[in-house]
Amino acid sequence: MELLISQLIATIQRMWKYRWPSLLIAWVVGAIGAAVVFAVPNRYEASARIYVDTQSILKPLMSGLAVQPNVEQQVVMLSRTLISRPNVEKLIRMADLDLKSQSKNDQEALVESLTKTLSIQSTGKDNLYTLAYRDSQPxxxxxxxxxxxxxxxxxxxGASRKDTATAATFLNEQIKxxxxxxxxxxTRLKEFRLRNISMMAGDGKDSTARLSEMSSQLDRAKLELREALNARDAAKLQLEGERTRATNSLMQDSSAAIATPELDARLESQRKGLDALLQRFTEQHPDIVQTRKLIKELEEQKRKEVDELRKAALAAPAGAAPTNTNLAYQEISRILATAEVQVASLRARVEEYSSRYAQAMAQMKTAPQLEAEGAQLNRDYAIHKKNYEDLVARRESAAMSGDLEVASGVADFRLIDPPRVSPQPVAPNRMLMLPGALVLALGAGLFAAFAASQLRPVFHDANELREKTELPLLGVVSLILNDEARQQSRTDKIRFFAGVGALVLVFFIGLLTMYLLTYQAG
Incomplete structure (x- = not known):
């Protein structure tokens, strides 16, 4: 600490040598600073306050039907973006500020100056905005x-109407x-359905479900066919028994007439069935082909049986009578004929279901790809349709919102305080600038003395000289001042401090005079 104090004292002693040049510099800087303070022109501030009312009775009534814009956010954004170059240029023309700017550089400077000077401040609540601007001319x-x-x-x-028009234009373009x-x-979906109309099912089932359904139908038809075959075989066994008994009876009765009632009944039943089938189907239908084949077989069987009965009747004793005309034989023959028709019908049904099942199995190789393509087309169509309907609904909502803004307005702008200019200049603050000029002058003097002491240093202490030169010091010669020299030194100090005090006093008098003038003007 002592070393620091000794270094500070040594620095002050070196600066003391250049006190008069530093005092002169302080006076010059002070005079220049005072001249600058008084030369700065006065600036007057004009201001106005605007209240933005964002409440409207129509907005809660139209909630859900029209888009409710965030009016507060719009106004805040407007206040932040209002001071833009196009608006500033428009402002210059409206306020006739461009009359004095002749060159392009002057106009650019004016735009830059206004951009920096204009201010729009919000109170942060109640939607109050203060517009202010400072200029040398009120x-x-x-x-x-x-x-x-x-x-x-x-x-x-203009911004609200422009936003509405822009939104409507954008929505119309998107809708188109x-x-x-x-x-x-x-069009793609229609063409796909026409190309694959045979694969399209109206029940909404996929190929796997349809194949499973066909398999179930085929199994059921096969089961019914087996049941009909079993019933037909049982009827044949019963008929064979009756035929055996009738043959035996015919062998015993030689006078019996030769007749085949069961075959006649079956042939009659088949012929009636054929007539019914011909009314419904063509000659190539499987049921008709099968029935004709069965009739031909029955006719051949009747011929053989008649031959056998005729031979039996010839071999039988005279007077024997046939017994194949009993009621049981006729009933069994009728049942057998019905079973044969049912078997033929079921066999045709099984063949048809088998053909369909085989065709469905063959189509299973391409069905997944077709179903995937159809699903993709349906999905694309559904997405486009949904987006189209949403856009149409939003366009109607935007149109209603625009009508709402026209009817009620985005906000109600009320001018609370009209534009007015302060009677007294608000800048520059000379009461603060004058002390600053004084501090600057004193700092300039001190810096000048310090700089001079560093450029041309002197040593006032033996230890300092020994440390700087790193040479042995043999001795120190002291200067003894007489009375006249001490008096001259004292007078010199008084003059220096008087010069410094005079500088401070001049600034104080200027500050006091300015305060009195400002007080009288206010």
Whole structure:
């Protein structure tokens, strides 16, 4: 600590040598600073306050039907973006500020100056905005604020209408695009269905479900066919028994007439069935082909049986009578004929289901790809349709929102405080600038003395000289001042401090005079 104090004392002693040049510099800097303070022109501030009312009775009534814009956010964004170059240029023309700017550089400088000087401040609540501008001419400042208020209100209305028109244009373009996409998707879906109309099922089932259903139908038809075959075989066994008994009876009765009632009944039944089938189907139908084949077989069987009975009747004793005309034999023959028709019908059904099942199995190789393609087309169509309907609904909502804004307005702008100019200049603050100039002058003097002491240093202490030169010090010669020299040194100090005090006093007098003038003007 002692070393630091000794170094500080040594620095002050070296600076003391250059006290008069530093005092002169302080006076020069002070005079220049005072001249600059008094030369800065006065600036007057014009201001206005605007209240933005964002409440409207129509907005809660139209909730859910129209888009409710965030009016507070729009106004805040408008206040932040209002001071833009196009608006500033418009402001210059409205306030006639461009009359004095002749060259392009002057106009650019004016735009830059206004951009930096204009201010729009919000209180943070109650939607109050303060517009302010400072200029050396009060009337110019007032005109600028009046023009800025007009631009602020017009920009809010124009921005809302422009946003509505832009949204409507954008939605219309998107709707046209989706109309084209929807028509294209409908065309692709129609062409796909026409190409694969045989694969399309109206029940909405896929190929696997249809194949499973066909398999169930085929199994059921096969089961019914087996049941009919079993019933027919049982009827044949019963008929054979009756035929055996009738043959035996015919062998015993030689006078019996030769007749085949069961075959006649079966042939009659088959012929009636054939007539019924011909009314419903063509000659190539499997049931008709099968029935004709069965009739031919029955006729051949009747011929053989008649031959056998005739031979038996010839071999039988005279007077024997046939017994194949009993009621049981006729009933069994009728049942057998019905069973034969049912078997033929079921066999044709099994063949048809087998053909369909085989065809479905063959189509299973391409069915998944077709179903995937159909699902993709349906999905694309559904997406385009949904987007199209949503866009149409939003366009109607946007149109209703635009009508709502026209009817109620985005917000109600109320001019609370009209543009006015402060009677007293708000800048520069000379009461603060004068002490600053004094501090600057004193600092310049001290810096000049310090710089001179560092450029041309002297040593006032033996230890300091020994440390700087690193040479042995043999001795120190002291200077003894007489009375005249001490008196001259004292006078010199008084003059120096008087010069410093005079500098401070001049600034104090200037500050006091300025305060009195400001107080009298206020």
């Amino acid at each position: 009337e110019v400042a007032k005109r600028v604020i009046q023009s800025l208020v007009s631009i602020f209100i017009e920009s809010s209305l 695009g989706y109309e084209a996409k929807l028509e294209e998707a409908e």
